[in-house]
Amino acid sequence: xISERTQVGIVGAGPAGLLLSRLLALAGxxxxxxxxxxxxxxxxxxxxxxxxxxxxRLLRAAGLADRLDRExxxxxxxxxxxxxxxxxxxxxxxVGRTVTVYAQTEIVKDLISERTRAGAALHxxxxxTEVEGIGTDHPVLRYADADGQxxxxxxxxxxxxDGFHGxxxxxxxxxxxxxxxxxxxxAWLGILADVPPSTDELIYCRHADGFALHSMRSLxxxxxYLQVPLDEDIxxxxxxxxxxxxWRRFEVPAWELKEGPILEKSVTPxxxxxxxxxxxxxxxxxxxxxxxxxxxxxKGLNLALADVAVLADALVALIRDxxxxxxxxxxxxxxxxxxxxxxxxxxxxxxxxxxPGQDPMDEQLQLxxxxxxxxxxxxxxxxxxxxxxxxx
Ligand SMILES: Cc1cc2nc3c(=O)[nH]c(=O)nc-3n(C[C@H](O)[C@H](O)[C@H](O)COP(=O)(O)OP(=O)(O)OC[C@H]3O[C@@H](n4cnc5c(N)ncnc54)[C@H](O)[C@@H]3O)c2cc1C
Numbered sequence: 474x475i476s477e478r479t480q481v482g483i484v485g486a487g488p489a490g491l492l493l494s495r496l497l498a499l500a501g502x503x504x505x506x507x508x509x510x511x512x513x514x515x516x517x518x519x520x521x522x523x524x525x526x527x528x529x530r531l532l533r534a535a536g537l538a539d540r541l542d543r544e545x546x547x548x549x550x551x552x553x554x555x556x557x558x559x560x561x562x563x564x565x566x567x568v569g570r571t572v573t574v575y576a577q578t579e580i581v582k583d584l585i586s587e588r589t590r591a592g593a594a595l596h597x598x599x600x601x602t603e604v605e606g607i608g609t610d611h612p613v614l615r616y617a618d619a620d621g622q623x624x625x626x627x628x629x630x631x632x633x634x635d636g637f638h639g640x641x642x643x644x645x646x647x648x649x650x651x652x653x654x655x656x657x658x659x660a661w662l663g664i665l666a667d668v669p670p671s672t673d674e675l676i677y678c679r680h681a682d683g684f685a686l687h688s689m690r691s692l693x694x695x696x697x698y699l700q701v702p703l704d705e706d707i708x709x710x711x712x713x714x715x716x717x718x719x720w721r722r723f724e725v726p727a728w729e730l731k732e733g734p735i736l737e738k739s740v741t742p743x744x745x746x747x748x749x750x751x752x753x754x755x756x757x758x759x760x761x762x763x764x765x766x767x768x769x770x771x772k773g774l775n776l777a778l779a780d781v782a783v784l785a786d787a788l789v790a791l792i793r794d795x796x797x798x799x800x801x802x803x804x805x806x807x808x809x810x811x812x813x814x815x816x817x818x819x820x821x822x823x824x825x826x827x828x829p830g831q832d833p834m835d836e837q838l839q840l841x842x843x844x845x846x847x848x849x850x851x852x853x854x855x856x857x858x859x860x861x862x863x864x865x
Contacts, residue, residue, distance in 0.1 A: 474623045474624070474625050475622060475623070475624045475625070476624075476625050476627070477505065477624060477625070477626045477627070478626070478627045478628075479503050479504055479505040479594070479626055479627075479628055480497075480502050480503045480504060480628065480629045480630070480792050481493075481494075481497055481502060481503070481504040481505075481628060481629065481630050481631070481632055481788060481792070482504070482505055482507075482604075482612070482614035482626050482628035482630070482631045482632070483504050483505065483506040483507070483631075483632045483634055484507055484602055484604070484614065484631065484632070484633050484634060484635040484639060484640070484641055485506075485507075485508060485633070485634040485635035485636060485639060485760075485762070486506050486507075486508035486510075486515055486581075486585070486595060486597070487515070487581070487634060487635075487636055487760065487761070487777070488577060488580055488581060488584070488760070488774055488777050488778060489634040489759045489760030489761070489762075489777040489778065489780060489781050490506055490508070490632065490634030490635070490759075490760075490781075491506065491581065491584035491585065491588065492531075492532075492535065492537075492584060492778055492781050492782075493632055493634060493759065493781040493784060493785055494506050494584075494588060494593065494595070495535050495537065495584060495587060495588065496535060496781065496782065496785035497785055497788060497789070498588075498591065498593060499535065499536075500785065500789045500793065501793070502788065502789060502792055502793065504593070504594070504632075505594040505596070505614070505626050505628075506588070506593075506594060506595045506596065507596045507599045507602060507614065507616050508595070508596065508597050508598075508599065509598070509599055509600055509602065510597065510598070511597050511598050512585060512597045515581055515585070515597070516578060516581055516582050516585065517578060518577075518578065518581075519576075519577075519578065519663070519665055519696075519737055519739075520577045520578075520773075520774070521576075521577040521768070521771065521773055521774035522574055522575065522576045522577060522688060522689075522690050522696060523572055523573070523574055523675070523688070523771040523774075523775075524541075524545070524572060524573045524574075524575055524774070524775065525572060525775045525861055525862030526570050526571060526572065526573070526861060526862065527775075527779070527862050527864075528573075528774075528775050528778050528779070528862070529541065529545070529573050531778060531779075531782050532580070532778075536587075537580075537583050537584065537587060539583075540579065540583055541573070541575050541579070541580075541583070544575065544579070544691065545573040545574060545575035546573065546574040546575070546689070546691070546692065547571050547572075547573050548564075548571060548572050548573070548574060548673075548674045548675065549563060549564050549565040549571050549674070550562050550563045550564045550565070550674055550857075551564075551674055551675045551676070551677060551860070552672065552674060552675065552676040552677065553677050553843065553846065553847060554676055554677065554678040554679070554680075554723070554725065555678070555679040555680075555825075555840060555843045555844075556840060556843075557724075557725065558725065559676065559678075559725045559728075560847040561674075562846075562847070562853050562856060562857060564857045564860070564861055567850070567853055567854045567857040567858075568854060568857045568858050568861055570857070570858075570861040571861070572771075572860065572861055574688075574689055574690070574691075576690045576691070577774055578690075580774075596616070596618060596619075597619070598618075598619035599616040599617060599618055599619065600616065600617045601615070601616060601617045601623075602614070602615070602616045602635070602640050603615040603616070603640070603644075604631050604633070604640065604641060604644045604756060606755075607631065607644065607645075607753055607754040607755050607756035608646075608753075608754040608755075609754070609755070610629070610755065611627050611628065611629065611755075612628050612630070612631045612754075612755045612756060613625055613626065613627055613628070614626040614628055614631055628755070629755070629791075629792050630755045630756075630757065630788055630791070630792065631755060631756050631757070632757050632758075632759060632781075632784065632788075633756060633757065633758040633759065633762045633763075634758075634759050634760055634762060634777075634781070635762050636760070636761040636762055637746070637761045637762065637765055639762050641756060641758055641762055642748060642758055642762050642763065644756060645753045645756065645758075646753055649750070649753055650748045650749060650750070651748070651749050652746070652747070652748050653745075653746070653747045654744065654745065654746045654747075655744065655745040655746075655819070656742070656743075656744050657703075657742075657743040657744065657745075657767060657822060657826070657828075658703055658828050658829055659683070659684075659700050659701065659702060659703055659743065659826055659827075659828065659829070660700075660701055660702070660703050660704070660705055660740050660741055660742045660743060661686075661698045661699070661700065661701070661740070661741045661743065661768065662698065662699045662700075662701045662705065662707070662710055662715070662738065662739075662740050663696065663697070663698045663738065663739055663740075663741060664696070664697050664698075664715060664735050664736075664737065664738045665690070665694060665695075665696055665735070665736045665737040665738075666694070666695045666696075666697065666732070666733045666734065666735050666736065667693070667694060667733045667734045667735075667736055668693075668694075668695050668731045668732060668733025668734075669692060669693055669695065669731060670687065670688075670689035670692070670695045670731075671687065671695070671728070671729060671730045671731045672687050672689075675687060675688050675689075676723065677769075677821075677825055678722055678723055678825075679824070679825045679826075679827070679839065679840075679843060680721075680722040680827075681827065682721070682722065682827065683699065683700030683701070683722070683826065683827050684698075684699075684700035684722075684769075684825045684826045684827070685697070685698065685699050685700065685718075685719060685722035685723055686698040686769075687719075687723060687730075694736075695731070695733070697719055699715065699718055699719065699722065700826050700827070701740060702829070703742060704740075704742075705740050707738060707739065707740050710738070712735050715735065715738070716730070716732050741768070743767035743768070743769075743822065744765050744767065745765065745766055745767060745815055745818065745819055746764060746765040747763070747764045747808070747811055747812065747815055748763050748764065749763075749804065749808055750804040750805075750808075751763045751780075751803065751804040751807055751808065752800070752803055752804045757784055757787075757788075757800075757803060759777065759780040759781050759784050759807075760776065760777030760778075760780055760781070761773065761777060763780070763807075763811075764776065764811050764815070766814055766815055766818035766819075767818050767819070767821075767822045768818075769818055769821040769822040769825060769826075770814065770817045770818035770820075770821045770822070770859070770860065771860070772814040772817065772818050775814075775862060776810065776811055776814050779807070779810060780807050780811075783799075783803060783806050783807055784803060784807075786799055787799035787800040787802070787803045788800065810863070810864075813859070813863045814859075814863070817859040817860075817863075823839075824839050824842050824843060825839075825843075
């Protein structure tokens with residue numbers, strides 16, 4: 474067993490763990506990041522791609538926005554399509570704000586490259602991660618490195634940034650956490666296609682046969698989604714069927730969907746999940762380790778990065794200044810924003826998807842709500858300020 478010492482042990486090299494390590498490094502706090510996947514896997518894992526303006530500002534302040542500022546696509550609104558008609562919501566006009574398309578894969582690459590350049594501890598392909606002693610002043614992080622060598626890292630704090638299936642949330646004391654959860658009765662079939670987007674801004678479409686989303690990762694790569702039944706078998710969806718269904722759901726007069734080679738496809742179930750509190754003793758949870766939203770509101774990545782911005786300040790106060798006040802307020806500060814985003818994501822999901830066996834009352838209630846959003850400036854503003862990120 475190799476014994477080591479650090480100030481903050483970080484479990485998980487997703488966006489949350491990597492950004493936390495960067496923010497701490499800028500404040501002179503040492504950390505060790507351990508990740509059970511390979512670097513190549515982390516850099517290729519297709520997930521989110523839409524950044525709130527405060528997320529962009531956070532990445533700029535952390536010195537991580539050179540490529541984001543060059544390659545990110547600033548969007549001033551979205552299209553909302555239902556009942557065969559497409560409507561534009563203009564965020565610049567409604568709330569004076571924008572969002573930016575820049576893939577999570579690129580953020581992760583930028584963060585890994587910065588940490589590697591700085592020569593700071595970042596260990597991929599590790600296994601058997603364990604956290605112990607969170608009720609003491611020196612919790613211990615244990616893992617086996619890629620060669621199977623066991624390590625024991627004595628920390629001041631452990632940050633659980635290990636996503637929904639990680640080991641840190643289960644390491645919280647039994648009976649401490651309250652979990653609120655909702656599973657949705659449908660899933661998203663997502664594709665990444667080597668074709669320029671057929672739209673300048675994202676299209677959120679409610680079709681009688683289910684939701685569809687036209688997103689993008691760059692000016693060359695499109696990302697598209699279809700609502701499919703829960704546990705849908707991906708082999709039932711050859712490329713031709715996917716394009717035909719996308720055409721059908723997005724169809725409006727004088728608009729064309731560009732098709733291209735499908736680079737990747739997957740089916741993702743949808744869930745809302747919030748576990749509270751996000752801290753026990755010297756273990757702090759951040760990002761998907763503590764909460765999950767369905768992707769319809771484009772909030773998961775933004776929430777994860779917002780958590781670690783608060784956490785970094787709290788840990789600097791605790792470790793450098795001996796001030797435990799911000800650490801004590803961490804969970805409540807994050808959960809207020811998390812619940813706003815959880816509500817918004819649920820609202821977008823519930824109004825745009827067609828659940829199995831939807832009855833005429835629910836269908837008309839959805840359509841009435843969508844008509845109201847595009848007709849009322851007040852309703853459109855509510856959507857815009859949540860989509861761009863409510864500060865709370
Ligand atoms: C398929 C999918 C599609 C998504 N699409 C969108 C979207 O379109 N828009 C959006 O806003 N959000 C989306 N999300 C959510 C968004 O990607 C997440 O909210 C975001 O990745 C959260 O970052 P994180 O760092 O908290 O967690 P993660 O990105 O999950 O990172 C956690 C890391 O911890 C590692 N890890 C886990 N267990 C251990 C362990 N025991 N030891 C060491 N390391 C461990 C994992 O390998 C992973 O690298 C999607 C999520 C998924 C799963």
